[in-house]
Amino acid sequence: MATNCKDYDFLQIEPHWQSFWDQTKAFRAPQPSPLPKYYILDMFPYPSGAGLHIGHPEGYTATDILARYKRARGFNVLHPIGWDAFGLPAEQHAVKTGTHPATNTQNNITNFRRQIKALGFSYDWDREVDTTDPKYFRWTQWIFLQLFKKGLAYVDERPVWWCPELRTVLANEEVVDGKSEVGNFPVERRNLRQWVLRITAYAEQLIDGLKNVDWPDSTKRMQEAWIGRSEGTEISFALETAVLGDLKVFTTRPDTLFGCTYMVIAPEHPLVDALTAPAQRDAVKAYRLKTASKSDLERTDLAKDKSGIFSGSYAINPINQARVPIWIADYVLMGYGTGAIMAVPAHDDRDHEFAVKYALPIIRVIAASEATVELPYTGDGTLVNSPGYDGLAWPEAKQKITAALATRGLGQRTINYKLRDWLFSRQRYWGEPFPIAWVSATDYQLAATTRGDLPAQPVTFLEDGVVHYALPLPDAALPLTLPEVQSYLPSGTGESALANETAWLQIWLEVNTGASVPATQTKPANGTWVRARRETNTMPQWAGSCWYYLRYLDPKNSTALASTEALRYWGTPDLYVGGAEHAVLHLLYARFWHKVLFDLGVVTESEPFQKLFHQGIILGEDGVKMSKSRGNVVNPDDIIAVYGADSLRMYLMFLGPLEAMKPWNPQGIEGVHRFLRKVWRECLNEEGGLNARVSSVAALTPDAEKLRHETIKKVGEDIDNLRFNTAISQMMILLNALQKEPALPLAVMRDVLRLLAPFAPHLAEELWARLGGTESVMTAGWPTFDPAKLVANTITIVLQVNGKYRGDLTVPVDTTEAELLSLASAHPKVAAHIAGQAIKRSIYVKGRILNILV
C-alpha cells in the first residue's frame, strides 16, 4: 500500500495517502457506536475568493492533531467541516459580474475543499455542510420560526447604520469608527423597518452560563462586558409641572442621592418637548438639531467635550424635596437605562465635567477614608451632607436609601444591561429569506382560526396608516428559497433586490400549507388563500453559523435539524477552536440560539461550547498582519509544493504556543522538514528498504529507553493540553538520541511513527507500511509508557553555596541529606567556597538541589 519512492518524496506520498483516506472513508464518524465520543469543532470558514489563508491551517492543524490522537486513544471522533457561505463579498461579486452568487460561492468552496484536503485534515467529508444549501437553511429558517413563535422576534422601525456604498444596513458591530467593517465605507443613520431578536431576554442566562464553561478568561470577560449587567436603583423624581408625572432615572449610586444637583435627559427623550420652557424653546430646538446632525463618528470620537442646554424645568428630589434643574445633553444616551440620569457632580467624572462647564453646584456627600478633598471622588467612603444617613458606609446607604424610596413607591432595585436586542435583518439578496409573509389584519385573523403556531402577540408594523401582520410560513413549507433575480443590486430604497421580484414577492398564500401563486394569477379556489407580500429582508451571515455545530451531528436529516439519537450521542463539541475575533458576536449569538433550543427541548445542554480555545494569529514575515496590500501573504499551496503538507503542519505547530501571535519565518520550516527526513532515514535505507540498524532483536541503551518512555508521556500530555510546540521538540530530542544508538528496535521505531502520526500523518502512514504495518497507522492505537521506566536510579543534585551554582553530583537516588552534605563538602569547587567558613545552614530539596549557607 505504500508508495515505492526511494527517498522522502512527499509530492508522491501525500496525494497517495490522501486518496487512500478518501477511498476508505477513513475519518467517518459512525453513529450509533459503542465507543465514547469526542467532538472537536473548528470554526468553519467563509469560502472567500482568495482561497485558504495560512491562518486557517493553523487552527485546523491543531484540531486535526487532537482528532487523530483521540482516535488513537479509542474515541469515536467527530471532526467535521463546512462552509459559512452566505456573505457580502459573494453578493458584491454578483452585483459586479451579474453571475449568480451561488456559482461563485461553489467555485470558491471547490477551491477551499481542495486546499483543505491537500493538508491531510481528517474531516468526515460525509458531514460537510453549506449554509447556502436550501437543505441546510431550511433549518435556519425553522429555528427563526421557533424564535418568532416564542415572541423573541419582532419588527421595529429603528435608526440603523445605512451604508450608501453597500446599499445596505449594517449592524452596530459591523461599523468600526464610523466606517463599514467590510470595505471601509462611510455610514449614516437611517430609520428603517428591521427584524430584531430579543437577545436581551436571555441577558441574565448568557451571563450565568459563562460561569460553567471552560473558556479563556479574557473572552468570558469580553462577553460579560458586552452584556454589561449593572445593578442599581430606578428612582422617580416628581416633575414640578405635576401633570407631566415623574421622571425616572437609573443609578448605581443611590447613596449619592443627596448630592444630586441637576438632572439630564437625552436629546431623544420623549419628555423633551413637554419639559422645555417657552423661554428655552428656541435654544433647545437648536441644540437638538445640532446633536441630531452630528455624525455618529463625531458623537463617539469627539465625546470628550460635553455639551448641553437647560430645559427650563425642574424636578423634585424625592429624598430631600430639593428643586433640581433638568438639562438636556447628549452625554446621556436614550438607549440605556431610562434615558435620564440624576447628576451627582461630586462623585461622577462625567457629571463633574459638565457641572464645571455650566457652573452647576457640586455637593460632596461621600467622605473618603483618607482625607481626599479633590472632587470628583468616585471611591469608597461614608456619607456626609445626607441628613438621616450621615456616617453610613457606602453599601449600607445604598440599601437604606433604596428601601426608604421603595416604601413610598419612588424607587426600586433594578438591573440594567448594555446589551441591545439583535438587529437581525439585512437588505441583501444573498442570505436566508425570512419565512414570513405580510398580510392584512382580517387575513391574519382568518389564519389565526386554523393556525395554532402563531405567537401570543402578533408581530405588526405600521406603514402609511396600514397595519401589516407578520404571518409565519408553516414549518412544512420550508425551505423558502431565493428566487432568480434580474439584478442583484439592492433596490436602493432600503429594500433588497428581492423587492423587484414581483412574482415572488406579491402572492396568493394558502395560510395552512404555505403554498403560493403569484398575485397576478387568479386566486386559487380550494383552501384559505390570502393576499400577501413576502418579507424582502434576508438574515445576516451570523444566522447560519449560529447552529451549524448541531447540523454536523446529522447533516442529511430531512425531518429534523438532527435526530434525537444523534443529539443525545454527540451532544455538544468537547472542544471548539477558532479565532478570538469572534469572542463576542458569533459566540454570543450562537449561545443565545442554543439556549432557546434548550428551552424548546431540542438540545439537552444549556451551553453549546463547553471548552473554547483561540488560536493566535500568524503575522507576516515582517511582523505585521498578513494582507494582500502588504504583499506578505503566505499561500499554503506554495509551501506544500516545496516542503510538503506534513512539514507545513509541523511547522505551524512548532512556531510557538498555539494561542500566541507569531510571525512567519520562511527559513524556520527547514528545521521541521529536516526532522521529518531524519525520521525517514532512521527507518529506511537509501533504496527505500528497511534501515539495517533497525531490527526486532535490537535493544536501546538505558538512557535512550528512559527517554523513549518520557517522550511517550510528554507527547500525550502536550497534545491533551494543546502544547504542540513542546511535543514536537520532545520528539526531536528523542530522534537525536536514537540517531546515536548503536541499534534500533523495530518496536521503538513503530512507537515513534505512532507518536508522529497525528502531526505528520502522510509520512507516518508511509513509513508504518514500509515497516511492516498491514493496516493504517491510525488503527494501531497510541503507544504506552511504563511509569517505572521514568524513574532513574541515579540523580543529579545541583550544589549551591549561598544560592550560587558551584557544581553538581550524580548520586544514587537513596542518598541521604547527610551523606550528600559530606560529599558536597568534599567537592573541590564547593570546598573552595566554604573553606574557612562555618556552615550556618543547608537546604536540601529532595532530588534536586543542595544549598549550603555560610
Next chain:
RNA sequence: GCCCGGGUGGCGGAAUGGUAUACGCAACAGACUUAAAAUCUGUGAUCUGUAAAGAUGUGUGGGUUCGAGUCCCACCCCGGGCACCA
C-alpha cells in the same frame, strides 16, 4: 481613560519558586566530497582574565525568599478589547 495579554540570545521560542536560554532557525569552524548539495561533529549572552576562574545577566526600579524569568509593589514599552452604559 478603563479591562485583559505580553516584554527571555541575532531570530521563533523552552523553563512544577531550584544549573536561565531546551528544541529549532540563522551564523561560524571542522569532517565527508574532485566540488557542491545533503549529512554528521563542534562553537556560540555580556564583562574581567593568558588561563583557571570570577562577576553580571529574562523591559526598569524596589521587595519577599536559602534561592525569583516565575511571587508582591511601582513604573516604562508593545499588542488586543471596550469606550460618555449613569
